Amino acid sequence: MHLFWEKGYGSTSVSDILKSADINSGSLYHYFPGKQDVLLAVLEDYQNGLGNMLLNPAWEGVTDPIERIFRLLDRYRRSIIETDCTYGCPIGSLALEIHEPDPVIREQLVNNFAGWVEAVEGCLREAGERLPATINRRELAQFVLTTMEGGVMLARTYRDVAQFDTGVRQLRMFFDRLLLEAATTSNNNQPAGQRHGEIS
């Protein structure tokens, strides 16, 4: 997992894996038919670890669903900093590196993206009427993903977190306007006592 993330799939040789795991060729090929199956196992691990490795740490002590989304993005920001701006989303990097992926690999990439989007979509649904009813929660969640992936890509290319921060800041502006819009509409249509959607 670490090698694929750090060097990419193509640039990681089987012998790299053997050295890193301190095993011999025979052992690896006893458990895996080939290199690609190692990648598949790594992708499955990523998916299984989505909650424990990513979401839970990011959301610890944060209950506001909108804030949770930006905490998640901040998690990536920290990864960018910690890697001196060489961080790449493991899934996104693999998705772009592997030009003609085996169907089973592509399926796992999709599953990983889908799990991420669903988690964000859950936050948006939890936010309920704080967002305009006209906004499609699934699509907005996906938009958060594209912002993250694009920001990570630019930050690494420029070797500068500011590129990532810019994307997040623009996304925040979008959210601010959506929240304001919903709050205003709510003002007009509902008794004051039932209003939600105050903007932080």
Add this chain to the structure above:
Amino acid sequence: MHLFWEKGYGSTSVSDILKSADINSGSLYHYFPGKQDVLLAVLEDYQNGLGNMLLNPAWEGVTDPIERIFRLLDRYRRSIIETDCTYGCPIGSLALEIHEPDPVIREQLVNNFAGWVEAVEGCLREAGERLPATINRRELAQFVLTTMEGGVMLARTYRDVAQFDTGVRQLRMFFDRLLLEAATTSNNNQPAGQRHGEIS
């Protein structure tokens, strides 16, 4: 250029290039010190062709600066369709594929991104007071780039243009709100005769 775009840098062998160009090894190495220098020349070509190959065709017959931005995005949509959803932005793909790029390569990647962003920034500046004064034009332009890159990545992974369309649709919603906001503010502060920023 075509091979790097279609198969990626690492998966394109020098002999692939030789076959595709119908030349022999000696000829290539007479002009280029090595494979990496071919990549560098390709990146320079992309940058030099930004206007003629991408912007001019996308903007032909379109004068509205905001619409130009979405025409540019639509250009990518067409590329996605034409490639059966295997399209990848050549620059973005290379940026993510090459994990430890030579500084001169990375510089060229940055230049390409920067040129793209500057073009969009030009549109935003041309839009003038149709956008809120508080919005940073450069940062918003960069946000358009992240939307494009993220959308292209997802569309290819899912093999579905809808993933790209979703991103563009969300971006459009953001723009709609910015345009409305500027128009409303303009209403309050300016005589009616000077107003701009009608929303299409």
Add this chain to the structure above:
DNA sequence: GTCTATACCCTGATAGAC
């Protein structure tokens, strides 16, 4: 400037003893 032939290295994967 272009040709052919090839050096040299590393790749993923395998064979068969233990």
Add this chain to the structure above:
DNA sequence: GTCTATCAGGGTATAGAC
């Protein structure tokens, strides 16, 4: 199940005739 040794193939780059 793990070991060592090795295979066949393709990688980039070079040499030297023409």
